[in-house]
Amino acid sequence: NHVEPVEDESLATVAKLIGCNINELKLSLSKRNMRVGKDTIVQKLTLPQAIDARDALAKSMYSCLFDWLVEQINKSLAVGKKRTGRSISILDIYGFESFDKNSFEQFCINYANERLQ
Numbered sequence: 001n002h003v004e005p006v007e008d009e010s011l012a013t014v015a016k017l018i019g020c021n022i023n024e025l026k027l028s029l030s031k032r033n034m035r036v037g038k039d040t041i042v043q044k045l046t047l048p049q050a051i052d053a054r055d056a057l058a059k060s061m062y063s064c065l066f067d068w069l070v071e072q073i074n075k076s077l078a079v080g081k082k083r084t085g086r087s088i089s090i091l092d093i094y095g096f097e098s099f100d101k102n103s104f105e106q107f108c109i110n111y112a113n114e115r116l117q
Contacts, residue, residue: 001047002030003045003046004030005030007022011026028057029045029053029054030044030050030053031045032045032049063111066107
């Protein structure tokens with residue numbers, strides 16, 4: 001009932017993009033380390049647990065990328081400007097949608113929906 005990730009092009013690409021060793025990525029997606037006292041217990045993941053681990057990694061990366069992107073945009077817009085006063089922003093967005101191919105706009109809409117939930 002335990003999974004063993006297949007080393008394919010997708011896994012190699014993800015490992016390269018996030019700057020980690022492909023074997024470390026395989027281990028992190030197929031096993032869980034638990035500290036019990038001074039001991040470390042390694043537990044193999046079932047398929048549903050491995051899918052959850054993969055999805056959690058993707059969501060975390062998605063969130064970090066979006067936060068970084070917003071920070072970069074804000075920095076570029078604030079060059080040479082002083083902050084004055086307070087502001088209230090209103091966000092009116094569409095609902096969450098999933099297409100075969102999402103645009104950057106859809107990326108922002110889906111992320112904003114997730115953050116608001």
